[in-house]
Amino acid sequence: MSGNKVNAKHTFTVNGQAYHYYPIAAAQATEQGGVDRLPVSIKILLENLLRHHGNDTDNQAAIDALISSRGHASSKEINYQPARVLMQDFTGVPAIVDLAAMRDALVKQGRDPQKVNPLAKVDLVIDHSVNVDKFANSSAFEENVAIEMARNDERYAFLKWGQQNFQNFSVVPPGTGICHQVNLEYLAKVAWTETNENECVVYPDTLVGTDSHTTMINGLGVLGWGVGGIEAEAVMLGQPISMQIPDVVGFELTGKLAEGITATDLVLQVVQMLRQHGVVGKFVEFYGAGLAHLPLADRATIANMAPEYGATCGFFPVDQQTLDYLALTNRDQQTIALVESYCKLQGLWRDETTVTPNFSETLTLDMSTVEPNLAGPGRPQDRVPMRQLKTATDDFIALNGKGAQQSTAFPLNTGADDQALHHGDLVIAAITSCTNTSNPAVMLAAGLLAKKAIAKGLVTKPWVKTSLAPGSRVVTDYLQATGLQQSLDTLGFNLVGYGCTTCIGNSGPLPVEVQECIVENDLIVCAALSGNRNFEGRIHPLVKASWLASPPLVVAYALAGTTRIDLTQEPITTSPDGEKVYLKDIWPSNAEITECLKSVSHQMFEQRYSAVFDGDPIWQAIEAGKQANYAFSEQSTYIQLPPFFExxxxxxxxxxxxxxxxxxxxxxxxxxxISPAGAIAKDSAAADYLRSNGVSEADFNSYGSRRGNHQVMMRGTFAxxxxxxxxxxxxxxxxxxxxxxxxxxxxxxxxxxxxxxxxxxxxxxxxxxxxxxxxxxxxxxxxxxxxxxxxxxxxxxxxxxxxxxxxxxxxxxxxxxxxxxxxxxxxxxxxxxxxxxxxxxxxxxxxxxxxxxxxxxxxxxxxxxxxxxxxxxxxxxxxxxxxxxxxxxxx
CATH class of the missing domain: 3.20.19.10 (Aconitase, domain 4)
Known part of the structure; x- marks a missing residue:
């Protein structure tokens, strides 16, 4: 096919608006099957090559190789140019520091610093800097925001400088939501448009992000995955991603989830299956009749955890569920109509008539077989059925040499005679992270469970630190609209912030008496969180076992106060009137959840995202210079000029x-x-550096907040x-x-x-x-x-x-x-x-x-x-x- 003009633009119209596009079908292969049975994710890469064909980053041989791959890996390199870049502040700050340093280097060479600008669209969402310092009270959110702004004013001023001085760069201020959920609910378009010389060109929305869970957007039919900040900077500066053609593993979903089973239960089983199968460096594409029963939010939950199963991405093709979600989240009608027309025209659409693509290999899961699941104690792929959690916890305690003390009670210094900790007790219960807070069904299920628990007089155990950190403000809207936020508040799951908290180690301090008891008795204590990561030492330095769970299960284990319990057989606790209360007694029905889902409306999304880049008065008051070069200060302990260009x-x-x-x-x-993350230990090289620069221990902040200072970060590497x-x-x-x-x-x-x-x-x-x-x-x-x-x-x-x-x-x-x-x-x-x-x-x-x-x-x-x-x-x-x-x- 060499020599064919495969990159010629064609035209179609939607509601009278003309759009130009590069037809994938024009690149038919000579062998049987052509492009029709390519995986949809590969078709998106193919369109990318066709659109850029003719410039120096693509060539006909790469197009031929991609078509010929038929879902199989190839050593042939292709140069892929995503439409945009998504960043969060922990990984985004150093990227913008590097761009500022490039401007500084150009000035030293006598050249124009304003040559350095992102060439691809860049959105940075400030979502990783809020800590759960305050919790379980009605003012926790306001107090945590105030602390966050005070701790990070220098970093935020720097980001505001970047927004004012770099072209094609936007910042979503703190307190708005998690980058992946903001991307899912607002930033993503599915079909991206660009106007050049009065022609509106449409092509698949694609991106890379500086957070590994960028993959969440694949649930919306948008191809995207996480890259390092370095690779993201290259894309920002117009460099293609050089990649080898991947294997595409097909994952067939059949049936539908049984009564009482959550998307979290499903995703933890998918993670285990794919990690055991081996999909590192591969695309996973979901297909099968079961997709008709899988809402968009459930798909996003599965796509989010692609890093946990090791894949580059977990992709869901566009279908009617996609359009329904775009409408729910207040995308305009022209965009929705364009997505449908374009995807059908390009063979990117899925429905019941779709022929199964060619995959390198396939797996199948009947969703009706999924049971309640958790994962842990230190890896997200280690699924543990809820019925086996007690045994798994006991085994972990024994493995760590504490088996003889499993039933020993260690009193808490609270003055209450009946308060004591045991090995296996839960000290953190957090509804956190993008993974589940983007899913109204599981969030409402948590609220319903809380409501039913309160009706029976139940309370969370006093040694459990509880928190709720939604991925967007819309979550608060529908929890309040249903009255379920009040129930969560009563159990201590008050709003603590809109950001990535416990899942990245921003869990904040434990109560002093709990911390002292753990340290003095070398206790094996646990966390339950609705997140995606539970690596050793990540959630909290004193928590040795962390269990990933659905939001309603997080609430349930907070009521139990321990993970040494089989909730399928044993009562969670006893009510004040002596009744043994079992999980089945307070677990919400699917019908109850469905009724609550009616409260989630497009008006909520319209209101919350109408001024998404404005920020609150504190953000608006931040002063940031408008000079083309950032004024690096040698006295700063947050932002330093890095030496990479020496x-x-x-x-x-x-x-x-x-x-x-x-x-x-x-x-x-x-x-x-490897990387500096979490709190800065007082007996570390980074702490020594901060002390030498006059920073008190109370103001050390986290490594993540100081990613713009290489002096701190190099000392924290391998720390x-x-x-x-x-x-x-x-x-x-x-x-x-x-x-x-x-x-x-x-x-x-x-x-x-x-x-x-x-x-x-x-x-x-x-x-x-x-x-x-x-x-x-x-x-x-x-x-x-x-x-x-x-x-x-x-x-x-x-x-x-x-x-x-x-x-x-x-x-x-x-x-x-x-x-x-x-x-x-x-x-x-x-x-x-x-x-x-x-x-x-x-x-x-x-x-x-x-x-x-x-x-x-x-x-x-x-x-x-x-x-x-x-x-x-x-x-x-x-x-x-x-x-x-x-x-x-x-x-």
Whole structure:
């Protein structure tokens, strides 16, 4: 088909409005099946290539390869250009800091700083900075907002400066909602339009986001996934995403959920199935008759957790459910009509007549078989049926050496004789995160359960910290309209903020008496949250077991006060009149939920999103400069000019020689372990830095809030309190030792010692290195610590890409070799050879291990620079310097 003009525009009309588009059908393949039976997600990529065909980022060979793939992976690279970028403030602030630093670098070169602007549409939603400091009272929301604004005024002033000075960049102020839910309810268009030379061109809405749960938008038929901040910055600056054609795994859904089963129960089973099957780096596309019984909000719940099952995305094609949701959320009628016409015209529409696409492989789930589920205690893919939670908790307690104390009561210092903690007790119950708060059915179910519990005189246990952090203000509207917010308030689930709280570790402090009891008795206590992440140490430093659950189950376990209970057989608690109350006694019926759903109206969405970018008076009063260059201050402990454009970070064309091992890690090390996240520990390198700059411990704030300061972030890299460096097995946390020595010291201090010696270092790791959230500082901090290469058994997708994008070389052990077979102790050093201008993608490199005994061993390592573009980024010292070099070269 080479030579065909496949990128010619065609025209159609909707309600008298003319639209131009690039027909996918024009790119018919020669082999049987053509484009008709391509997965819809692949058709969207194909349209992207057709639309950009002819410029220097696409070529006919890539189009041919994509059509020929028929849902199967290919090593052929394609260059994909999403329509827009979505950011949250934790990951967005450093991206905007980097753009400001690029402007600063251009000024130093005597060039116009205003050349640096996002070329793709960028929306940043401030949603990750609210902490649950205040809870279980009617003023919790107002108090938490006031604390948030006071803690983050400098960061927010910086973001406001960005909004005023960068073109194509919008900020949704704090207290509005979670980025993924704002995206789902307002920002996404499904069919994107762009007017050029009086022609309105329509194409699929696509995006990448700096949060791994960007995938939620795939529930709306919008192709999107999470990338690191580095890759997002490249897209912002007009660079394509270079990617290999993925496998597309088909997931067939049949039947419908039984009475009393929630979307959360379903998604936890889907997560387990797909994680066990193995879909890392693959697209998952859902199909089957069951989609007719799966509301859009349920689809979004499943799509949200694609990072948990390991897929790049979990995609649902557009159908009538999509149109109904667009109408509910107050999208205008022309947009809805355009979505229907365009998707049907392009073969992107799903209905009962749709022929099953070609997939690389398929799975099937009959939704009628799903039972009530939780997941934990430390991984979202570890599903535990509710009926087995008591046993799972007991097993975890025993595994941690506390089995003999399972029934021991440890009194709380509250003055009440009957208040005590036990192993397995619940200390946090949080309705939180984008995963479920976007779903009215499960939120209303939580409110109904609370109402029924109150009618029986039940209360939450006093040692449980309760909170409600919805993903949008519309949730509050329908909970208030049904009167269910009052019921939740009565049980302590008062509104604490509109943002991502407990799910990312912003759970705030526990009551003093609870904290003291846990610490003094080394208790294994638990959290229940309606979120998507429960990695060890993430939810709260003192909580060792965290269970993902539906919002109504979160309320139920708060009433029980423990996870050592089988709610299918045992009573939750006893009412004041002595009645044993079981879960079935207060669980809402589907009919009750359906009746409450009638209260959710498009007027709610119209009102809440009419002034979404305005913010409250506090935000409006923030002063931000209008100068083209940001005035970085050396005294600031929040925003600092990063060193990424200094000469030592701008060239990677020489071998790595005599590099010691900085850290040696095991399997499934997450970006939570690597990247600075959560509270800043008082006995950490970052704390030492803040104290030296006059910051009191009360004002340390979180690592996330200080992501714009590389001095804090590099000190917090590998500083998770639960990280286990195999070089210092006797202690957890941010410790290592220097090569040839045994004295533990902070990883940061060791890194600085090696840098003073002008020695690059390496990190050694096991399987699935870098799982979890798309934290750019997991790569940036690694770079600034002087690490030139990470050698692992395997990598998770986003972190591998981030390392390459920051100029850190991701390397993979050859099959059959790892840190154990090579007998690494941490006292070795590495030479990595072949790092010259002849490097290619996925190249096998020679390396030499120098052992402390004087022995040497030659091995081979596979470069995980997976595309030619990544090789170019690496050579330049990272994507930022690559783009800056191109800008500097322009006349």
């Amino acid at each position: 000469p030592e970070y701008r060239d990677n064309n020489s071998n790595i020689v005599n590099a010691p091992i900085l850290v040696m890690l095991g399997d499934s090390v997450t970006t939570d372990h 998770n309190i639960r990280i286990r460096n195999e070089m210092t097995p006797e202690r957890e946390g941010s410790y290592t030792h220097l090569q040839g020595q045994s004295t533990p010291l902070f990883i940061y201090d060791a890194a600085m010692t090696y840098q003073q010696e002008k020695r690059a270092s390496v990190v050694i790791a096991g399987k699935e290195y870098g799982t979890g959230s798309s934290r750019d500082w997991a790569a940036k901090g690694t770079l600034l610590l002087g690490v030139k290469a990470v050698i692992a058994e395997s990598f998770e997708r986003i972190h591998r890409s981030n390392l390459a994008g920051m100029g850190v070389l991701p390397l993979q052990f050859m099959p059959g070799e790892d840190r154990k077979t090579l007998q690494l102790t941490g006292n070795e050093s590495f030479d990595i050879l072949g790092l010259d201008k002849k490097m290619q993608a996925n190249q096998t490199l020679n390396a030499v291990i120098h052992y402390s005994s004087g022995e040497q061993r030659n091995i081979q390592l596979r470069s995980r620079l997976d595309t030619a573009v990544e090789v170019e980024y690496y050579r330049a010292g990272g994507v930022l310097t690559y783009v800056l070099n191109r800008m500097a070269a322009e006349r």
